[in-house]
Amino acid sequence: MSMIAAFYGSKSILITGATGFLGKVLMEKLFRTSPDLKVIYILVRPKAGQTLQQRVFQILNSKLFEKVKEVCPKVHEKIKPIYADLNQKDLAISKEDMQELLSYTNIIFHCAATVRFDDPLRHAVQLNVTATQQLLFMASQMPKLEAFIHISTAYSNCNLKHIDEVVYPCSVEPKKIIESMEWLDDAIIDEITPKLIAGRPNTYTYTKALGEMLVQQEGGNLNVAIIRPSIVGATWQEPFPGWVDNLNGPSGLIVAAGKGFLRSIKATPMAVADLVPVDTVVNLTLAVGWYTAVHRPKPTLIYHCTSGTINPCNWGKMGLQVLATFEKVPFERAFRRPNADFTTNYFTASCWNAVSHRAPAIIYDFYLRLTGRKPRMTKLMNRLLRTISMLEYFINQSWEWSTYNTEMLMSELSPEDQRVFNFDVSQLNWLEYIENYVMGVKKHILKEDMAGIPEARQHLKRLRNIHYLFNTALFLIIWCLLLARSQMARNMWFFIVSFCYKFISYFRASRTLKI
Numbered sequence: 001m002s003m004i005a006a007f008y009g010s011k012s013i014l015i016t017g018a019t020g021f022l023g024k025v026l027m028e029k030l031f032r033t034s035p036d037l038k039v040i041y042i043l044v045r046p047k048a049g050q051t052l053q054q055r056v057f058q059i060l061n062s063k064l065f066e067k068v069k070e071v072c073p074k075v076h077e078k079i080k081p082i083y084a085d086l087n088q089k090d091l092a093i094s095k096e097d098m099q100e101l102l103s104y105t106n107i108i109f110h111c112a113a114t115v116r117f118d119d120p121l122r123h124a125v126q127l128n129v130t131a132t133q134q135l136l137f138m139a140s141q142m143p144k145l146e147a148f149i150h151i152s153t154a155y156s157n158c159n160l161k162h163i164d165e166v167v168y169p170c171s172v173e174p175k176k177i178i179e180s181m182e183w184l185d186d187a188i189i190d191e192i193t194p195k196l197i198a199g200r201p202n203t204y205t206y207t208k209a210l211g212e213m214l215v216q217q218e219g220g221n222l223n224v225a226i227i228r229p230s231i232v233g234a235t236w237q238e239p240f241p242g243w244v245d246n247l248n249g250p251s252g253l254i255v256a257a258g259k260g261f262l263r264s265i266k267a268t269p270m271a272v273a274d275l276v277p278v279d280t281v282v283n284l285t286l287a288v289g290w291y292t293a294v295h296r297p298k299p300t301l302i303y304h305c306t307s308g309t310i311n312p313c314n315w316g317k318m319g320l321q322v323l324a325t326f327e328k329v330p331f332e333r334a335f336r337r338p339n340a341d342f343t344t345n346y347f348t349a350s351c352w353n354a355v356s357h358r359a360p361a362i363i364y365d366f367y368l369r370l371t372g373r374k375p376r377m378t379k380l381m382n383r384l385l386r387t388i389s390m391l392e393y394f395i396n397q398s399w400e401w402s403t404y405n406t407e408m409l410m411s412e413l414s415p416e417d418q419r420v421f422n423f424d425v426s427q428l429n430w431l432e433y434i435e436n437y438v439m440g441v442k443k444h445i446l447k448e449d450m451a452g453i454p455e456a457r458q459h460l461k462r463l464r465n466i467h468y469l470f471n472t473a474l475f476l477i478i479w480c481l482l483l484a485r486s487q488m489a490r491n492m493w494f495f496i497v498s499f500c501y502k503f504i505s506y507f508r509a510s511r512t513l514k515i
């Protein structure tokens with residue numbers, strides 16, 4: 001029997017961000033390995049017109065939870081959605097709900113955050129710093145709390161090349177940043193943001209670093225741990241390979257490349273693609289929750305959940321495997337045949353963006369207007385290029401994260417726990433993982449059935465023929481324009497024609513003689 005699974009049995013657990021990518025997989029694993037846990041409280045907000053119950057219902061009825069329903073038929077009774085909004089003071093949790101959380105919670109997994117790279121600093125601070133402070137304040141009033149696990153990111157200190165499992169202090173105290181957001185107006189905040197985040201690419205990585213510092217400062221007597229995952233990708237093994245449900249990180253670019261929108265991206269092929277499967281992150285998170293509660297390590301331990309130093313993959317290898325998988329498992333209704341490449345300098349990237357991204361979008365919108373339809377490709381392409389410009393920072397350089405604490409934790413696990421809560425990425429086969437990832441994007445994000453692959457192949461064949469036709473027509477137009485304007489082109493044309501004529505005559509003559 002797994003000690004970690006037994007530990008979570010009969011526990012009351014609070015998960016923030018449970019409706020997110022990581023949170024869903026965390027919840028699924030808990031219910032599947034510790035079906036006799038007492039309750040999982042999840043902080044949920046209404047979204048896209050759905051009530052809390054509807055959101056929970058949708059999650060429990062998703063493919064991700066299919067196995068859970070077998071081992072924990074009463075899962076819907078063990079999950080308790082609690083209305084909360086991290087944008088609000090006191091998280092907008094009602095008095096009754098707050099009373100229940102304070103009285104019964106044994107473990108907190110704080111996953112909720114804004115992961116957008118372009119959030120204004122005020123919004124990112126509210127979600128990634130102030131909300132964390134409020135959660136820590138709640139935790140300090142929980143008599144039964146055994147561990148508080150904070151999910152940060154391996155990129156919180158991406159301004160450094162080598163990152164240890166320690167909290168690096170930010171130039172301004174988190175509390176001062178929180179206070180200043182209350183009285184500074186947006187214009188001033190926009191003005192000082194570049195200076196505050198100095199060295200970091202966006203408000204996301206900066207506010208995650210602030211959040212870590214706050215947890216360390218205000219964790220008080222709590223049993224706290226911090227986990228820093230790198231780029232979280234689709235599931236590796238459980239509950240099944242290739243599950244993913246959002247367009248963050250690689251997933252969005254895989255969609256864009258598979259649909260033929262993305263043809264080139266500025267990246268350093270040899271730079272480390274530090275991906276880590278979401279189920280690996282979850283297994284480490286649950287092991288950390290158990291270890292923190294049972295061994296109560298002081299001071300707060302930080303755990304890196306990365307792959308680059310243990311089992312490195314690079315963007316070139318990943319890109320080639322993604323393209324190879326498109327051959328086997330093409331996406332449906334592609335705009336163009338998937339055929340992307342990495343460029344390594346800005347000038348080439350800008351040329352490719354103009355020729356391969358912006359121009360085709362303008363031509364296609366022109367065709368849509370001609371056929372009486374609303375143009376949309378230019379807008380979509382601009383959004384994609386904006387997304388890529390924000391991701392480029394992460395795919396043109398490598399970082400090195402120490403993994404001492406994570407390796408120490410693995411050595412503390414029994415063989416059964418190492419099997420059930422496996423976070424040993426050295427066992428990961430990247431080619432197989434990336435192939436499953438792309439198939440998962442097709443099945444779970446694009447909702448495309450594998451039975452549609454023959455039709456998708458036919459569509460790509462038609463696109464190839466159109467591509468050849470277009471190139472031939474373009475060549476002939478350019479050649480005719482050249483012939484009309486250039487004596488040299490005419491001379492060359494006549495030379496080619498006469499050479500062909502002589503070759504054919506000679507060929508005919510030699511055939512006649514042979515007979």
Ligand SMILES: CCCCCCCCCCCCCCCCCCCCCC(=O)SCCNC(=O)CCNC(=O)[C@H](O)C(C)(C)COP(=O)(O)OP(=O)(O)OC[C@H]1O[C@@H](n2cnc3c(N)ncnc32)[C@H](O)[C@@H]1OP(=O)(O)O
Nearest residue numbers: 115116117118153247248249250252257319340341387394
């Ligand atoms: C050989 C070549 C092979 C080629 C093959 C290529 C594959 C191999 C190469 C792979 C290299 C991977 C590099 C990963 C590096 C990740 C590093 C992360 C490091 C930190 C990780 C973390 O610690 S934290 C998680 C990361 N955090 C994000 O990763 C959020 C980013 N993102 C945003 O910060 C917002 O996305 C941003 C951008 C502001 C736009 O913001 P925006 O407002 O313009 O756009 P929105 O996000 O609102 O999305 C508007 C509509 O575009 C849809 N969409 C959203 N994203 C999309 C997307 N990527 N591609 C397409 N479509 C997308 C969406 O579904 C919406 O559709 P709709 O409007 O219908 O809802």
Ligand SMILES: NC(=O)C1=CN([C@@H]2O[C@H](COP(=O)(O)OP(=O)(O)OC[C@H]3O[C@@H](n4cnc5c(N)ncnc54)[C@H](OP(=O)(O)O)[C@@H]3O)[C@@H](O)[C@H]2O)C=CC1
Nearest residue numbers: 017019020021022085086087111112113153229230231232
């Ligand atoms: N994905 C990745 O590559 C990485 C993620 N991480 C960290 O992992 C954690 C989870 O990330 P991930 O699952 O990918 O992110 P998601 O965007 O998928 O999930 C974010 C979660 O936070 C919740 N949330 C956001 N804003 C609010 C709000 N105002 N009120 C209540 N809840 C809110 C979301 O709720 P709702 O569904 O209602 O929007 C959602 O449940 C984050 O802390 C992130 O920094 C770290 C490294 C890499």
